Amino acid sequence: MKGTLILAAAPIGRVDDASPRLTRALADAPIIAAEDTRRLRRLAADLDVTLSARIVSYYDQNERSRATELLQDLLEGRDVLVVTDAGMPGVSDPGYRLVVEAVAADVRVTVLPGPSAVTTALVLSGLPTDRFCFEGFLPRKPGERAARLADLAAEPRTMVFFEAPHRLAASLEALAEAFGEERPAAVCRELTKTYEEVKRGPLGDLAGWAADGVKGEITVVVAGAPPRTTLTEPADLAAAVAERERAGIPRKDAITEIAKENNVPKKVVYSAVLDAKGAAGR
Secondary structure (H helix, E strand, O other), rough: OOOOEEEEOOOOOOOOOOOOOHHHHHHHHHEEEEEEEOHHHHHHOOOOOOOOEEEOOOOOOHHHHHHHHHHHHHOOOOEEEOOOOOEEEOOOOOOOOHHHHHHOOOOOEEOOOOOOOOHHHHHOOOOOOOOEEEEEEEEOOOOHHHHHHHHHHOOOOOEEEEOOHHHHHHHHHHHHHHHOOOOOEEEEEOOOOOOOOEEEEEEEHHHHHHHOOOOOOOOEEEEOOOOOOOOOOOHHHHHHHHHHOOOOOOOHHHHHHHHHOOOOOHHHHHHHHOEEEEEEEE
16 A cells, blocks of 8 residues: 655644644654754644654755655655645645656545635736636746746736845846836735735835835735726837836847737837837937
């Protein structure tokens, strides 16, 4: 008999958000793969759980090699409980690779549901919740971040991002540049904790607010793009290309995208851009 891979959601702040099932699983598991073994032991102590499991570290840097070891345990009939620092394993945390290998090996995978910073921030944001997407952490390098945001500029769904506090101001500035300073958003800080704070407003205002520094665990929620109006006037087509260029997209690619989105020939958009450049030079 093969073992079962169990992915357990851990509290994102308040320990009393832990489910009774998580408490029992921690007490009963023969093997626990923890993103941070010290935090695991602290969680167990807070829940008054005595751990009898073999505890192994399972974090980003060793995820590949550790997944192979844990899969072998599963194939030999031992259950494995995966617990990350907060929230659900596999969602911007270790776990996905092990799930893929377990599924491929026909090992049973189950989940102990629980707290999620993604959905908690989403409903607190005051932004539409009927359709949303999770984008995780933005790239750290400015060029890569700008390219990612350019791809998302026309995304109609509400978007949820994770961000480190020391990168928040730069990310909000990049979001404002790519999506426009007036795009509604919310910065959710220290969710469920004593100093929980939700700051709502246009991206430009939030970037200014964050410039002095923000502490804690951060989740950012951004409204989706409004319905796009088809552009027909040359000045509007040229302005749309210029906006894409400011977001880091090469002019040739921007012209192709604008032409396709507005169902006009590329030569029409190209001519509009040339006319706008000529007018600016006069």
